[in-house]
Amino acid sequence: MKTVVSTERSSGSDLRRGEFLPFLILVLLLVGGFVLHRHGAGQDGVQAAFSTIRLLLVEDSANRGDFVRYGWESLWPLYQWLRIAVPVVASWLLVRSYLTLIGSNGNWLLARFWPHNVLILGGDAQGRRLALEHRERGERVAVLTLDAANGANSELMQRGVKVFGGNALNLRNLKWLAGTRASVVYILAGVDSVNLKILDVLMRLHSEGGWRGTDKRSQICLVHIQDDFLAARVTDVNWLQRNGERCQVRVFNVWKNCARRLLSDDSLAPHCLVPRGVQPHVLMLGFSSLGRSILEQLAHLGHYPDRQRAMLTVASPDADTIEPRVHASFPVLTPNALAHGVHGHHLNPLIDISFISAPTDGLTTARLSRLPAVTIAYICTATLEEGIAATHSLLMTTPDQQFPIVLCTQDAVHTEVHRQINNYPRCHVFNAYDAGLKLEKNEPVLNEFTEREAAIVYLHFGQNSLVDSLAAQTRPRNGDSRSSVLLWDRTFNEHWFAAQEWERESSRDVVRHLHVKRHYFNQLEGEISEQDQRNLSELEHQRWCAERLLQGWRYAPNTDRSKRRHASLCAFHDLPIEEQNKDYTIVGVSRLLARARIASK
Known part of the structure; x- marks a missing residue:
């Protein structure tokens, strides 16, 4: 990729x-x-x-x-x-x-007179897939790549996507293309350092007035950054402040997107495969970039309402090297590594993790018998060939067990290979090529409804009048149920764009985790008991704590955002009543948003 x-x-x-x-x-x-x-x-x-x-x-x-x-x-x-x-x-x-x-298609001189909505800088497999999906939505798409003559781009041309040959680091190239009022620009160079250079050139172009989208509020730049430190640098810097107009820069990671989608699938997510009160156990063979993101997302889920947390066993030939790196990257996974709570309580680890040094296709039956019962197995090897070998080995080693085996591939899989693997009993293929940037309705990279949900959560979080105001907005008008969809208020938009990216992403996570709550409380559209509401509120607080801890936040008696210290990083019952009410409010928001989502379909 x-x-x-x-x-x-x-x-x-x-x-x-x-x-x-x-x-x-x-x-x-x-x-x-x-x-x-x-x-x-x-x-x-x-x-x-x-x-x-x-x-x-x-x-x-x-x-x-x-x-x-x-x-x-x-x-x-x-x-x-x-x-x-x-x-x-x-x-x-x-x-x-x-x-x-x-280049192979299109005309640079006509680019000025052929305005496109979406500009993709980089022509890898993900970029081509993204271009086709935007095109299917009726949008005009342009792709700028050095490899314009690649035969893989022929399908793009046949579908009406304009492919231009040129270097995305060249300011003049971007003037020709971004100057055509593209509202969204994706930067998909595949290398973090090059992505940052392209972003800098694009922001320079925007500051000079060379890039002005069709809607000032929709000037959005999406950058694929895999390194979390570099992503934080991008989102912490105000890349553009010109005449009161700001270009929104969003940073996303394809692997994180894949992991989110995997854990949102009720048939492939560990918390959906066990009854309440049972601790799910995930077996991971290999530790690719996608595997690391699955680990992070499992930790993001935190503890479940039944007080259970996931177990993860990683089997890899270089487990001795991986283990210290994981604990260095995720110190909150280590027992007793967290700061004390209000009354000296420790925050428990988000997940229980252990490592086995063994070949991915060499786990023996005796070795597996010493592990807790496996809920689901994720095959996260570097190559498809290694993944197929590990899948076959695990099937042969566990013929009497019924847990699902998910082959998580980072490359495109041929249709026939995909079909043959799915024909094996309890085997599934999760293809990152299909899931990484796919524009699905339930969680797209850019989705107006999801953005509205997240903006409302961000702007009204903790206000007592939130539930009443949302109920008024979601009430059907003139008998039309579709009119109950939440309205996009101009004030919301201005404050939402002024927020830092990590704040926006945190609010999006509140919306993304509706499926976890829905698994335990599938009565979001109806009334829920007071005890279930409390459990749901605790779940939201645990998820929020997990998110903050993984981002480097720690507990402190007084909140200091500049130093990433927060007084609410403690057990739910240690929170002041006004802080607990915030989580109760989010529960109400989730229910109303679920109603609005149904009404919008």
Whole structure:
């Protein structure tokens, strides 16, 4: 899933080839003038060169008499040949550079007059898939990639996606494309450092007025950053503040998106496969980038309402190397590693994690028998071949067990291979290529309804009048149930865009975890008991604590956001009553949002 994006600014720039053509012709003419001078023309070299240019370009004075006067009569046949050859060669070079300029499809000059809604910088498999899905939604899409002539782009062209060849690091390229009022720009170079460079160029273009979307509020830049530290740098910096207008920059991780989707599938999520009161046990074979994100999302879920937390066993040949890295990245997974609560209570680990040093396709029956009963197994190897071998080995080792086996692939899987794996008993394929950036209604990368939900949670969190105000907004109007969808208020939009990205993402997580709550309390549309409401509120607080702890926040008696210290990082029963009411409020929001979601379908 990597895109070939050059970090060189000039050597690979197709736009500049045409600019050098006049200079090249001039150099050739100057060299010709010096050659003529050397053969006894009797003139200064520079004067001879300009005389040559004049003879070639000014037809009135270009006659045989001029050649006789300068003593160049023997060159008259050569001049006649050059008068024909130079325009032909120049035209050929111009056409060649123009064809290179426009790439395999589309026309750079027409880009100004063909406004597109979505611009994708980078043409890897995920970018192509994303372009097709946006196109299916009726949007105009343009893709800028160095590899425009790749045969994989032919499907994009057939579906009406414009593919342009060029370097995304070149400011002029972005002026041509982003200047066509694209409201959303995806940066999918595949390499974090290149993504950041492209983002910097794009923000410079925006600050100069070169990128102005069709709607000022919809100028959104989505950057694929895999490193959490770099992602924090992007979201903590106010990339643009120009005349009171701000360009919203969202950072996302394809693997995190995949893990979220995997754990939102009721048939493949561990908490949905066990009855209440039973601790789910996840077996992970291998520890790829996707596996790391699954671990993080399992920790994000925190403790369940029945006081159970997930167990995770990672089996990998390099487990001895992985274990210290995991505990360094996720210190909250280590027992007794957390700060004390209000009354000296420890916050329990978010999940129980253990490691086994063994080949992914070499787990023995005896080794597995010493583990707790497995709820589900995730195969998270680096390659598809290793994953298929590990899946087959696990099937042979556990013939009498019924737990699902999910092969989590990071590459595209051929349809026939996908079908054959699914034909095995209790085997499933979770393809990151299909799930990473897929624009589904229930959790898209960009979805107006989800954004409205998250904005309402962010802007009204903790206000006593929230439930009443939302109930008024979701009440059907004129008998039309669709009118109960939450309205997008201008004030909401302004405050939502002014928030920091981590605050917006936190509010989105509240909405994303509705499926976890729905699993335990599938009566969100109706009335729930007071005890269930309390359990649901505790679940939300535990999820919030898990999210903050994984982001590096710690408990402190007084909240200090600049130092990532928060007084609410403690057990639910240790919270002041007003803080507990916030979680009760979120429960009410979740119920009303669930109603609005149903009404919008």
